[in-house]
Amino acid sequence: MGRRNDRASRSRETSKVLCRDRQFHVADRNSTRRRRISRVPTTTEVGEHSTENTMSTTTPKRGHTFSGILAFAILSAPALASAESLSSSFKEAARNVAPSVVHIMATGRADVAGLAGDRGPGVPFGNDLFKRFFDQLQPRREVWPPRPSASNGPRQSGQGTGFVVRADGYIVTNNHVVARAEQLTVRFNDGREYEASIVGTDPDTDLAVIKVDVTGLDPVEFGKSRELEVGEWVIAVGSPFGLEQTVTAGIVSATGRSGMGLATFENFIQTDAAINPGNSGGPLVNLRGEVVGVNTAITTRSGGSMGIGFAIPSRMVRAVMDGIITNGRVSRGWLGVQIQTLTAKLARSFGAPATVGVLIADVIADGPSHQAGIEAGDIVTVADGRPIEKPGDLLNAIAESAPGSTIEIEVFRDGTRRSFEVTLGTRPAPGDAIAAATPAADLGLTVERLTPGIAGELGVEPGRGVVVSTVQRGGIADASGVRRGDVVIKVGPTEVFDPDAFRATLAREDVTAGVRLLLQRGTAKHFVVLKKPE
Template sequence: MRPTNSGNTRHMLRVILAGLLALWPVAGGAQTAQPSPADLRLVPQNETQIKLSFAPIVKKVAPAVVNVYASRKVVQRRQVSPFFDDPFFRRFFGQPGGGFDRPRQRVESSLGSGVIISADGTVITNHHVIKDADEVRVALSDRREFDADIVLMDERTDLAVLKIRGEGPFEHVAFADSDSLEVGDIVLAIGNPFGVGQTVTQGIVSATARTQVGVTDFQFFIQTDAAINPGNSGGALVDMAGGLVGINTAIFSRSGGSNGIGFAIPAHMARFVAQAADHGGKVQRPWLGATVQIVNAEIAEALSLDRPRGVLVTAVFEGSPAQEAGLKVSDLVIAVDGKEVVDPNSFGYRFATKMIGEKTEFQVLRDDREITLSISLRPAPETTSRDTREMKEYSPFEGTTVMNLSPAVAEELGLEGGVFDGVVIAEVKGGSAADRVGLRPGDIVRGVNRQKIETTRMLEAITKAPPRVWQLDIERDGKVSQITLRG
C-alpha cells in the first residue's frame, strides 16, 4: 500500500526532530563550539562579498602610522685647486691656503615611516631610518608635526623606539599575534613610500618564517607580496582585524622598486623591543650558553629522522643556563615553548624574544626519546670587566674601540663560538689606520709580536712603544690569521 499523506508528514517531522536533537548542546548546559580562526577564513562567494572594502581597516589604523624625518649635520672639507697654494693666487682670489677651503656644514636627511603603539606617543620604527640622526621629527596623518626623542636603538633587530614630544592621547594601533599568521592571509602595508604621502597597499602573506634575508642578526621575517617601497621602512603591516602583525623593513629588488617580495619584522619581536624601552631603555636578551647548528639531510639520516628538523646542540658552556637545565651535546631541539624550530635562525628568534626572569621549555629529542627541559632566562654575565678603551696611538689599532671579552660582550656583539677571553674590537672608525689595515668589529686580538694579549690595558701599552714591525694574530670567525706590517 502507498503511504498516506499523514504518514509522510509524521515521517518528515521525525527527521526534522532528529536533526534538531543532533544540534542540541549536550547535557549539563555545555555551549556549542565556537568557530576557529581558520574556519572564518572564507573565499568570496558572490558579487557582494567581492565588493567588500578595506576602508574601515585603513580608517582605524592609518592615524597611527606616521612619517619619520631624520636629519644629521655633516662637516665637509672640500679640496680645491693646488694653484691656491701659491700666495699670489690666494691673495688675488681671496682663498685660504693649504689646498682646502673652509669647512662646510651639510645636512643629510632620511625619510621613513613609523607606528604609534601607545596613547602616550611611543613610536616604533626601523633603526636604519634614524641611524646617526641629530634630530627626528614625526608627521601624523592629520598633518601635525612633532619633534621626537630617541628612546632606544637596537641595530641587531633593526628596530628603534621614539617618543613624541607633544600632548596626547595619540591614535595608536595594538600588537597582534604574529605567530597566528598563515600563508595566504590578507595583509595591508601602510607607510610613506618615496615621500609621496601615506599609502596603503594590499597583498597576502607569502611566507611566515623566512630566514637568510640578511637584514638583521635575528633573521626571521614575514614575507608579503604587498607593495613595499623605499620610505615604507618602519611602517605597519596589519591584518584584517586592524592589528599590527609586523614592521615593514626591506624589499628584495634589483631595480630599487617593489617586485612583490617584501619583508616585515614580526610583531612579536617589535613588542619585545618596545617592552625593553619601557624597562630601562636597553635590550637584554636571554643567554643560553650553548651553540647549535642546522640539521641537513645527512645529519637527519644519521639521526634516523624522517626529515630534517630542529637544531643540533654542538657545545654547552660551563655554568650556563643550558648546562644547569641538563642540555647536552648531540641533543636535538625541535621546539621552544611548543613553537617548532627548523634552523638556527628560527631557534634564535624564538629564544631571543623571551623575557629575562622567566623560564622557557625546550622540546628535545635524545636517544630517540622526546624530553622537556626548563631553561632559566637570564642575561649573559660579565665575568670580566670590559675596560673599554679607544686606541689613539699610531699603530695598526688606531681608530678602534676595544673591550675585554666576556659572555655579555660576546652577546652584545653577536659573536658565536663560545670564546669568552681575550680582547675584542668593538668598533672601527672609517678611514682610520685600523680600517685601512682591514680590521673589523668582532675581530679578536690574540697576539701582537708573539706576545699573548689578555687585556685591553696590555694592548694599549704595546701601542705606546711601537716596534719596527707589527705581527698581529687576529681571530675572525673561529680562524686565527697572522698579519705582518711595517711600523
Template structure:
C-alpha cells in the same frame, strides 16, 4: 471589346475568401511573431544601483586601520658639503657659502600601538641621528615626537606623542602566519602620502639582511617602497603582524621582495625600550649551529629542525642546567626553534633575569630544562682592541672566545677572521674570555697572531 467597368460589389468580393481553417493559421503565425520579435531592451541600471556588497573589497577593514598609520618626518643636521675645503672659514666666505650646517629632511612611516600612551613603532633607520621628529596623523594633525628608545640590531624604534583621539592597531599572531596568507602594507612611499598595497606572505623566517643577525623577517610581495619603512603589515582582518623594514631593490624601486619585522619580535623590543630605553640582550652561555640533514644522520635522530649545541660555557646558565655539546634544542617556551639564528633571537630578546624553558633531544630522548637568562656580555670590538678587528663581534663560549659575527667588507673580514672562529690564544697568550682577549691585544704593535680553531682544525691567523 472593352471590358465593362467593375461594380462596387465585385471589388468588395474580389479578394481571397478567409475560411475558418486559414484563420487558425494566421493566429498561429501571429503568436510566433510575438515570440520571435524581441521586446524593448531593459533600462540600464545606474552604477549606484549595483550593490557594493557584490564587489570584493578591503575598504571596510581599512577604514578602521589606516588612521593608526602615521607619516614621520625627520629633520637632522648634516654638513652641507663633503669637500674638506668647505670647512675653511675663509674659503666659505670667499664663495659666499652659508656658515651654518644645512638641515636634511627625510620621511618614513610609523604605527600607533598604544592610543592612551601615544606609543608609535617605527624603524631605527627612520629616526637615527634625528634632531627633530614630526608625526603627522591621517586627519592631518601634526605633533613633535619624543624618541623613547631605539635598537639598531633589530632596526626598531619607539616614539611617543602627546595627543588624544588616537587609533591604535591590535596585534595579530605573527607566529601563526603561513605562506600564502593575504596581507596589506600601509605607509608613506616616496613622501606621496598614505598608500595601501596588497599581496601575500611570500616566505617566513628570512635572515641575512642585516649583519647583526637579529632577524626573522616576513617576506611579502605587497609593494614596499622607500618611505614605507616603519609602516604596517596587516592581515585581511586588520590585525598588525609586522613592521615594514626593508626591500631588495636592484633598480631602486619595488621588485616584489619586501621584508617586515614580525610583531612578536617588535613587541618584545618595545617592552624593553619602554622599561630601559634600550634592549638588554640575554644569553644562556652556549654556541649553536643549524641542524642539517647530515648532522641529524650523524647524531642518529629523525628531527628535521632545531639548533645543535656546539659548546657550553663554564659556570653559565646552560652549564648549570646540564646542557651538553651535541644536544639538539627544538623549542623555547613551547615555541619551535627552526635553527641557530632563531634560537639566538629568542634568547637574545628574552628579558634579562627571566626564566626560559628549553626543550631538547639527547640521544633521541626528549628532555626539558628551565634556566635563568643572564646579561649578554658580547663585545663588539671594545676600544682597547686594535682597529684591524673592526666589524667583528666576540663572545665568551666554553672557556674560549668565539667570533659571533663579522661584517662583510670590514677590517676584520679583510684580515681573514670568520664567524664561528674559536680563539684560544692571542699573541701567544691563552685567552678564555672576551675581556682576556681585549687585555692581550691592548696596545698591540704591528702584528697580531691569533691561535684559533676553524672547522675542527687549528689555524694561526697573522694580522699585520
C-alpha cells in the same frame, strides 16, 4: 527537362521563404535592439510578450536571451556585493590607521654611517638581494678619516615611517631609520610637525621607539600576528619615495621567514603588498585595521618593490616596545650556547635521523646550558614546547622567554632523546649601533655582529667571531693589513663572539705593547699585531 524546371521552381520558392525568414529575423533583432535601447523590459512585459507571440519562431530566442541576462545578473549580484564589501573593508582599515601613521624625517652627519651605510642598510656587503628601504638621499660608500667634526661635516637626510603606539607621544619605527640621526622630525596626516627624540633602540630586531612631546594622539590597535594565515589580505601604509600616507594592498605570502641576515632575531611576515623606499617602519595592517607587523625590508634588484616584502610580526614588536618604554632596554633570555645549522653531512655524522634541529657548536662555561648538562654536539629539537627546525626557531624561542624562567630543552644525543630543565640567564646587551661603530681603542677599526647572512656572503662559519665593518685609512689596523670584511676570531688568546666581547677583551689588553688578532679572510686565517704608538 520538365523535372529540371520543377526543381528550379521549387528552389526559387524555397529561396524566397529563406529570404523572408532572414528578413524577418533581422527586423526582429533590430526591433529588439530598439526596445532595449529605449527601455529594459520588465519581467512582466517579457512574460506578456511571450504569451502574445507563442506562435512566433522568434519569441523563444528573445525569452532565452533575456533569461540568460537575468540569470547572469542574479548570479553576479553576490559577487558584486562581496567585492563592495571587501572594498569597504580596505577603506575602513585605511581610515582607522591613517591618524596614527607618521612621516619621519631624519638628518645626520654622513660620517657616522657604519657598516650598514657602506653596504646599504640591510644589504650584506653590496648584495642587493635584500634591501631595507630607509630612503638615504646621500648614501656614502666608504667611511674614511679625516672625520669631519659635527659642525662642518657633510649632512645626509633620510625619511621613513612610524606609527603611534601610545596617546602620550610614543612612536614605533625601525632602528635603521633613526639610529644615526642627529635630528628627527615627524609629520602627522593632518600636517602637524613635531621634533622627536629617541627613547631606545633594539638593533637585534631593528626596532626603535621615539617620542614627541604631545598628548591626545590616536594609537594603533595591535592584532595577533600568530593568527595570520597565508593568503590573508593586508595593507601597507607609509611614505614610499616621500609620498606620505600611501596605502597598498596584498596578501600574506608566508610567515616565519628567518635566516636572511637582516637581524639577529628574525621571524618575518612575507607579503606581496607593494612597499618601497620610505615605507620602512610603517605598519602592516589587517582588514580589521589592526597592526600585525612593521615593514622592514624588501627583496629587490631594481631598488623598488618586486612583490616580496618583510615585516616584523606584531608579537615581537609589542615585546620590544614594552621593554624599551618601561625599562629603556629589552631583556631577553639567554641559553649560553653557540649554535649552527644542522646540515645533512653533520646529521649523518651525529647519527641523527633527519636535518630537523639545531646543532650546539659550543657551550659557554658556567652558563645556563652548561649548568643544566647540555653539551656541544647535542641537537636541539624542542625548546619550551616549540619544535625547533632551524637556528632562528631556537633564537626566537629563547629571546621570547624571560630571564630567570625555566624551560625544557629536548636534545638528540648519541642516538637517544634527552630532556633538560634550563634556567635562562640574561642575554648580554649587544650595544647599540652607534656604540658598536666606535673605533676600538683608537686602533682604527670598528666591528659588528657576524650575522648568518654576512657569514654566508663572506664564506665563513656563522656564530664565530665579529666582522670588521670599517677600517680607518692610514690608521693602525690599516697599516697592519686589516681589511673591511675580515672576521676577528680571537683577541690575544681569547675567542670573541660578539662586539661586546671584542671590546671587553680588547680593553684588557696592553695595546701599547701590541695586541694579537686572529683573522679569517675567506677560508684563510692569519695573525696580525696591532700596536698603538707610545
